[in-house]
Amino acid sequence: MSQATTTATLSGAETDIGTYDYIIVGAGSAGCVLANRLTADPSIRVLLLEAGGKDTSPLIHIPVGYAETLKDPKVNWLYQTEADPGTNGRQHVWPRGKVLGGSSSINGLLYIRGQRRDYDIWRQLGCEGWGWDDCAPYFLKSQNQERAGLDGHATGGPLNVSDVTQKHPVSDAVIQAGVEIGIPRNDDPNGENQEGIGYYQLTVKNGMRCSAAVAYLHPIKQRPNLTIRTHALAHHVIFTGKRAIGVQFSVDGDLLVAKASHEVILSGGAINSPQLLQLSGIGPADLLRRHGIAVKVDLPGVGQNLRDHYVVGMRYRLKPGVKSVNEMTKGLTFVGEVLKFLFQRKGLLTLSAAHIAAFVKTRPELETPDVQYHILPATMDQKKLFDEQKMVLEDRPGLTIAPCQLRPESTGRIEIKSADPSQHAGIWPNYLADSLDQQTIVEGLKIGRRMAQAPALAGLIEAEMEPGSAVVSDEALLAYARETGSTIYHPVGTAKMGRDAMAVVDPSLKVIGVDGLRVVDASIMPRLISGNTNAPTIMIAEKASDMILAARGQSSQAA
The missing domain is CATH 3.30.410.40 (Cholesterol Oxidase; domain 2)
Known part of the structure; x- marks a missing residue:
């Protein structure tokens, strides 16, 4: 379903498509990693929802094709910001991937992790378990470094890293x-x-783009415990009390519901994850009431702390x-x-x-x-x-x-402009x-x-x-x-991790004030890292996968 289509065109009745252990909303850099790591256990059933389509265009896979995909509405949301005072009232186009692999399918292919100091600052901001020494093993887990002899790098991971x-x-x-x-x-x-x-080094393998979809999703998309739905626009998270139990979404005009027995995981990125939280009643109460949305949790940090290079x-x-x-x-x-x-x-x-x-x-x-x-x-x-x-x-x-x-102090915000999930959120950079x-x-x-x-x-x-x-x-x-x-x-930071009054998720990436709901993508970064954000987003999802699986094991033992 196109995001230009309003919810008024949807059929009235919901169709329940069943229950999964986990529902992942967004098949971008983080969502592809999660789908891979969680379904490695054949007993875990995962539903992966992607609002865009399949990554079949040759222009996605030929590296220089980014010059075309960065402006192609078939694979790119091409969001437009509000008029920005700091840049003479200009509006800026923000490309974001509308396709399996998300923005990793249309980005400039540069592999940068950031500085040790970036992650140690996260830890100092109350994000225990997210210092450099905690994160570094997950960069290594994800990586297949082609150049031999580089200290602090690894081979054997899904994400190929090569020289020009x-x-x-x-x-x-x-x-x-x-x-x-x-x-x-x-x-x-x-x-x-x-x-x-x-x-620079690049996320390229044999001269072709190594997106998160190529690295993590394509090799495992036939797993029987993984269901992938493209053109699936999430409307809101479904709750029983304060527990997330599913997602309402639409595909080609049909309104569908899926249930999650363990968790709903939002991986839509720094624009879409806060938008979906707000549509689900989690965010600044005044904003939600203004759009007729019942307040589930008054969480003022949702959509705030937006930072961009x-x-x-x-x-x-x-x-x-x-x-x-x-x-x-x-x-x-x-x-x-x-x-x-x-x-x-x-x-x-x-x-x-x-x-x-x-x-x-x-x-x-x-x-x-x-x-x-x-x-x-x-x-x-x-x-x-x-x-x-x-x-x-x-x-x-x-x-x-x-x-x-590298580390801007200026912060903006993401806010819904309508209760209609098909309408783009407002972006104030x-x-x-x-x-x-x-x-x-x-x-x-x-x-x-x-x-x-x-x-x-x-x-x-x-x-x-x-x-x-x-x-x-x-x-x-x-x-x-x-x-x-x-x-x-x-863009990062709009569902930031931390312990302060503006935090949206805790250091386990669970949304504060509810159960069964996490955010796993670049929106959880409390501060922008010193470099390109694709590799750090993949690292976040690698680390989150282990946390989710560990929590599942603890739950099973308790039962």
Whole structure:
């Protein structure tokens, strides 16, 4: 059922499709992991509900296809935020996966875990059992690291992690330029020390995307104890008293009900999980009453604490004769790249959202990096990008250096705008509201410019297109950031874990104030981690799977 379809079109009678041990709402990065790990026990029956469709499109599986899927409404919800004051009243498009694998099926394929410090801060915020030493084993459990000899990595897990299939001379020059301005060379940003510059690693296997669906769901989807329903839009969680016992959902206009004998697990992500909690009567009481929803639990933190990485691009025109990725998409060169992919699984079609990772400190007194760069020897046609949301490479050679602040202080919110589950929730990102965020992004732009001016790159660059040489002062750089930046697709925190008054789940990820209901996805992060969020979300689900199975064992022993 499309989310544009209203509930008024549904047939009146509910159909009960039966009882399962667990119902998982959302087959994204977390839901696929849960489905795999829970059904490894053949006695456990699981229903996995996904509002999107199957991940059959070739553009999902060819890595560079993300340039198309990031704007394709068939596999992407393409949420639109409310007007955002911190970015000159602009509305931002937030791509989220509408397909098996969720956003891992449409993301930029970058594998980053974050810093040890991120998780130790979670523990200090009251999330016992979520420090780095607690989480690290689950990163290892999930991983199949192709590069040999890396400390702190593992092989044998479902999620394949590999090096880029083809380096690029301009990207090599970027690394050298970073070293020239004092950024250390670092070929493993997922190691003990994140600071430095080097090539990203990717969730790619044999030249193809390794989404959560490919890694965790496809190998086990034929298990008899797993039922997968696509195009299944969850309406609300069903309760008996304060215990969750099932989910009401719709498929193609039919209203269905499924029961859960053990737990309902929400894995819809930072937008959909708080929306479903609110639709189910769990959230800020005033908001729920305003939409005619009976209050089950007045939980003010539901939908609050929204954090996202805000990225600002700097574009450079390379000199004539310097080759970039732009020209690889044209004419006979592109034909050659297609053939290279078909026969070698290498080259342009295996390209990720960025080649080079740089993690830097904007202030010397910082303990760890506070800015991440996504750097690619390519430039987008800005008019098509802003006017049509199309990622089209320019004809002439270019380079993009794009910083984002790793740990933003600004927080936004997610709130339902209707009791109708088919209507998108409101998204208020509240970018750059905090003065530290403003200062950090300005410093990030300055460091990016220093990199471009270093000897290794300066000889390749014809001109700085954006922000442009006239944009020099802190005020002008901040104005540029407000006018041109946007999401890099990492929303978290809207059902945060903790012990304080704004917590939504406790450290076992159980929703506070009710029984039989957990949230397992990026929304539980109390603070945004220092990097891309896919690998940490998979880690969360790996850890949650063990907690759920342990609780089941304890329940059986008690019985």
